[in-house]
Amino acid sequence: MAKKYWLMKTEPDCYSYEDLEKEKRGQGHWEGVRNFQARNFMKEQMSIGDGVLFYYSSCAEPGVAAIAEVASEPYPDHTQFDPKSQYYDPTANPDKPKWWMVDVKPVKKLPKYVSLKDMHANPDLEGMVTLRKGNRLSITPVSPEHWKAVRKMGGL
DNA sequence: GCCAACGTTGGC
DNA sequence: GCCAACGTTGGC
Numbered sequence: 501m502a503k504k505y506w507l508m509k510t511e512p513d514c515y516s517y518e519d520l521e522k523e524k525r526g527q528g529h530w531e532g533v534r535n536f537q538a539r540n541f542m543k544e545q546m547s548i549g550d551g552v553l554f555y556y557s558s559c560a561e562p563g564v565a566a567i568a569e570v571a572s573e574p575y576p577d578h579t580q581f582d583p584k585s586q587y588y589d590p591t592a593n594p595d596k597p598k599w600w601m602v603d604v605k606p607v608k609k610l611p612k613y614v615s616l617k618d619m620h621a622n623p624d625l626e627g628m629v630t631l632r633k634g635n636r637l638s639i640t641p642v643s644p645e646h647w648k649a650v651r652k653m654g655g656l
Numbered sequence: 657g658c659c660a661a662c663g664t665t666g667g668c
Numbered sequence: 669g670c671c672a673a674c675g676t677t678g679g680c
Contacts, residue, residue, distance in 0.1 A: 509678090535663075558678055616679080634661040636677045 504545065505642040506570070507553040507630050508604070517554050517566040520606045527571040527605035531579045532587040534599060538639040543574045543600040545641075552604055553642060553650055555630070563615035564650055572603035610654030624649040 508530065510516070520528045533539055552568040576597035579587035592598040619625050629640040642650075 511678095537663090562679070634678095636662060638677090 503550060504547070505551040505553070505644060505647040506541065506546065507555050507564070507640045507642050508568075509555045509557045509630075509638040511558045512556045512565075513559070516556075517568075517606065517609060520554070520568065520604065525603075527603045529572075529577075529603050530601045531577050533577070533601060533638060534587065534589065535638060538637055539600055541639045541641065542602050546570050546574065546602050548572065551607075551642075551647060553647070561613075561615050561617075563613055563617075563619065564610065564654065565613055566609045567607040567651070567654075567656070568604045569607050570602050571605040574600045574602050577601040608656070610651075610656065612653070612655040614650055614653045618653060619650070622649065622653065 515528070530542070533542065548570055550570040552570060553564045554566040554568045555564050556562055577587070577599040579585040580589040580592040580597065580599045581594055582588055583590075587599075589598060616631075619628070619631060625631060625646055628642065628646045629635060629637070
């Protein structure tokens with residue numbers, strides 16, 4: 501299957517690219533997605549080796565900080581069954597997991613941070629899902645053209 | 657901290 | 669199966 505590209509949002513205070521680099525296994529799991537559309541992207545469309553734009557939201561300057569890569573097949577998000585987890589979902593059934601996740605591994609920090617502002621200013625990124633007004637999806641597909649344009653803006 | 661936008665829930 | 673109410677996200 502052809503390589504696909506994604507943008508995955510995280511809050512830098514919650515899980516930064518540095519946190520991902522520090523993972524002992526060399527890759528981290530993308531837990532806590534509780535939105536059906538985002539889940540379906542992971543569960544049904546992602547494959548190992550897909551490119552990931554590591555995006556920071558809800559911070560002083562939102563934007564793409566780094567490149568990462570999908571590093572596993574989808575598997576059930578264990579935090580849905582853990583009452584102590586902030587991602588606990590009492591409606592989830594272990595026999596039929598509701599929420600899924602993939603592993604992600606670091607590839608490269610962008611030499612230049614690509615802010616949301618700069619992305620909006622670049623006509624090459626017109627139509628990119630994340631840039632659409634009111635978009636709140638934490639995982640969105642990225643076209644190869646947009647992927648290349650963001651990498652270029654980031655200095656790669 | 658505000659508020660627009662949108663997903664989800666629940667009553668009917 | 670509609671839709672109003674509610675909760676959450678996320679940019680500013």
